[in-house]
Amino acid sequence: MKAFLALAMLGLGAVACSAQDARERPLRVVTLSTVLSEIAREVGGDHVVVVGLVRPGVDPHTFNPSPADIRAVADADVVLASGLSLETYLDRLVAGSGSNARVLAVGDALPSPISMPGAPGDGEKDPHWWHSLNDMMLATDIVRAEFTRARPACAVGFSSNARAFQARIQSLKAWAAGEIDKLPPGRRHLVTSHDAFGYLARDYGFEVHAISGLSTDSEADARHLANLVDLVRRENIPAVFAEDSANPRLVENLVRETGVRLGATLYADGLGPVGSGAETYEAMFRHNVRAIVEALSAP
Amino acid sequence: MSLHDLLIAPFSYEFMRRGLLSAMLLGVSGGLLGCVLVLRRLALMGDALSHSLLPGVAVAWLLFGTSTSALFFGGLVAGLLTALGSALLSRLTRVKEDAAFGSLFIVFFGLGVALISKLPTRINLADFLFGNVLGVGASDLRLAGAVSAGTVSLFAIFYRSILLETFDPVFHRATGGRGGLVHLGFLTLTVLNLVAAMQTMGIVLALGLFLLPAVSAYLWCDRFISMLLLSIAFAIAGSVVGILVSFHAGLASGAAIVLCLGAVFLVSVLFSPRYGAFRALRLGSVRPPAG
Numbered sequence: 001m002k003a004f005l006a007l008a009m010l011g012l013g014a015v016a017c018s019a020q021d022a023r024e025r026p027l028r029v030v031t032l033s034t035v036l037s038e039i040a041r042e043v044g045g046d047h048v049v050v051v052g053l054v055r056p057g058v059d060p061h062t063f064n065p066s067p068a069d070i071r072a073v074a075d076a077d078v079v080l081a082s083g084l085s086l087e088t089y090l091d092r093l094v095a096g097s098g099s100n101a102r103v104l105a106v107g108d109a110l111p112s113p114i115s116m117p118g119a120p121g122d123g124e125k126d127p128h129w130w131h132s133l134n135d136m137m138l139a140t141d142i143v144r145a146e147f148t149r150a151r152p153a154c155a156v157g158f159s160s161n162a163r164a165f166q167a168r169i170q171s172l173k174a175w176a177a178g179e180i181d182k183l184p185p186g187r188r189h190l191v192t193s194h195d196a197f198g199y200l201a202r203d204y205g206f207e208v209h210a211i212s213g214l215s216t217d218s219e220a221d222a223r224h225l226a227n228l229v230d231l232v233r234r235e236n237i238p239a240v241f242a243e244d245s246a247n248p249r250l251v252e253n254l255v256r257e258t259g260v261r262l263g264a265t266l267y268a269d270g271l272g273p274v275g276s277g278a279e280t281y282e283a284m285f286r287h288n289v290r291a292i293v294e295a296l297s298a299p
Numbered sequence: 300m301s302l303h304d305l306l307i308a309p310f311s312y313e314f315m316r317r318g319l320l321s322a323m324l325l326g327v328s329g330g331l332l333g334c335v336l337v338l339r340r341l342a343l344m345g346d347a348l349s350h351s352l353l354p355g356v357a358v359a360w361l362l363f364g365t366s367t368s369a370l371f372f373g374g375l376v377a378g379l380l381t382a383l384g385s386a387l388l389s390r391l392t393r394v395k396e397d398a399a400f401g402s403l404f405i406v407f408f409g410l411g412v413a414l415i416s417k418l419p420t421r422i423n424l425a426d427f428l429f430g431n432v433l434g435v436g437a438s439d440l441r442l443a444g445a446v447s448a449g450t451v452s453l454f455a456i457f458y459r460s461i462l463l464e465t466f467d468p469v470f471h472r473a474t475g476g477r478g479g480l481v482h483l484g485f486l487t488l489t490v491l492n493l494v495a496a497m498q499t500m501g502i503v504l505a506l507g508l509f510l511l512p513a514v515s516a517y518l519w520c521d522r523f524i525s526m527l528l529l530s531i532a533f534a535i536a537g538s539v540v541g542i543l544v545s546f547h548a549g550l551a552s553g554a555a556i557v558l559c560l561g562a563v564f565l566v567s568v569l570f571s572p573r574y575g576a577f578r579a580l581r582l583g584s585v586r587p588p589a590g
Contacts, residue, residue, distance in 0.1 A: 220433060
């Protein structure tokens with residue numbers, strides 16, 4: 001019944017919007033992350049045209065915009081970025097393109113980003129917010145508000161689309177909680193290539209032990225790697241994880257040294273390419289949760 | 300902290316032993332090759348070479364994906380084309396070798412950047428091109444061992460030719476030496492070592508191991524053989540101390556080794572009794588740049 005209502009509202013919204021707004025061209029949205037592309041498409045529906053500059057499998061920490069990308073930004077009405085300093089090139093990209101687009105750093109608008117310990121003053125924030133389903137729902141609202149500001153006539157359509165997407169994330173949340181409940185608390189250690197799963201860890205009580213820092217760019221040191229070897233042995237951690245867009249060499253050495261299992265590759269910095277089984281947000285999240293639960297619950 | 304904790308305990312980890320071993324193996328061959336590079340004024344070759352590998356790696360990636368050996372051969376081919384190409388150009392045309400090298404490498408680098416912008420996903424190739432000394436695996440170690448052993452044996456076999464070609468190429472040729480061949484062989488060996496070193500240990504450490512021990516040794520020695528041996532000794536000592544510093548101070552390992560080698564260079568260039576800066580200042584004899 002609930003689903004039926006949501007569907008009915010979706011239809012109503014779309015009709016209402018297109019009737020009032022038939023003459024307006026679709027909103028041109030450029031995104032800098034595969035996850036934001038999906039949010040924009042889900043919320044915007046037919047009233048937006050989404051161009052994703054960072055394609056699946058590309059490392060967003062070291063992304064390098066091409067002239068075609070700069071042209072896309074120049075033509076955009078709205079630019080969506082992950083924010084929290086993930087896109088260090090963002091200001092230069094927008095300024096260089098001469099674009100008048102509104103730039104929305106979605107992560108910067110989230111209420112409770114994770115602060116990194118040891119950072120002085122304002123502090124560095126963890127930019128990988130899409131690994132929290134709650135933050136994903138909040139981000140959907142932030143994008144909806146931005147689209148509504150740009151196309152007030154479509155407000156009803158945008159909110160019903162956003163609610164439908166949030167309902168799907170809500171059911172994903174129920175599923176994920178059930179899966180992760182299968183893991184005893186003592187087994188909730190995530191050893192990964194770089195520090196990308198802080199939000200997942202916060203939501204589900206994991207401890208993250210990353211080989212390199214928040215960016216895939218930072219190089220590990222010997223002391224740190226030795227501490228990880230000790231930790232894996234001491235805590236009897238059953239598995240460690242490599243990531244799709246990070247170099248697997250150090251993780252492989254950890255596996256060789258400790259004999260720990262290598263879990264399925266996690267999608268840390270965005271969605272996977274077509275055919276990877278992680279090409280949508282929900283598929284990506286399911287893949288990660290399944291990979292983690294399966295590898296860490298092994299005897 | 301006991302001496303055992305300081306020096307022995309860090310090497311109870313396999314990744315530390317592997318990393319140190321690969322740095323030492325390629326430090327030995329790099330220390331040898333570096334001496335000839337310094338004496339023949341090809342010191343900047345390594346730097347240029349690291350850029351010229353890009354198109355080879357990009358093509359290998361397009362054809363074979365991320366297989367380590369394919370990327371190695373891709374880089375090797377591109378590096379050889381640059382090094383041997385500039386050696387040939389300098390012999391066939393008016394252009395000198397350093398200018399030929401500078402021109403070729405930047406063309407190759409441009410080609411690499413162009414190829415990468417056409418790759419289906421703009422994956423970070425640098426990640427695959429450059430390794431990390433802590434990530435050295437069994438196959439990397441075999442590669443380092445083979446390259447190092449090959450280099451040392453070729454040096455031993457052709458020692459006389461290399462010596463003559465380095466110090467007096469005109470005399471070498473006049474006495475019937477195959478100077479061109481020795482030079483090309485030497486360049487091939489350098490490319491092979493550099494590509495192996497960059498892929499197993501990363502670009503910073505590879506270039507540091509090739510240059511710093513040799514320049515430092517150059518400041519202490521007058522005889523070629525003692526320069527070779529001191530260069531190897533510096534490379535090995537720097538690797539051991541550097542990886543220990545990385546372990547105890549929590550510094551990136553490649554950079555820590557290079558900084559230790561850099562300290563040796565700094566001390567040498569300041570305090571070398573015969574060729575150091577302080578001696579020159581004390582005697583008031585600032586020499587004109589050797590030409």
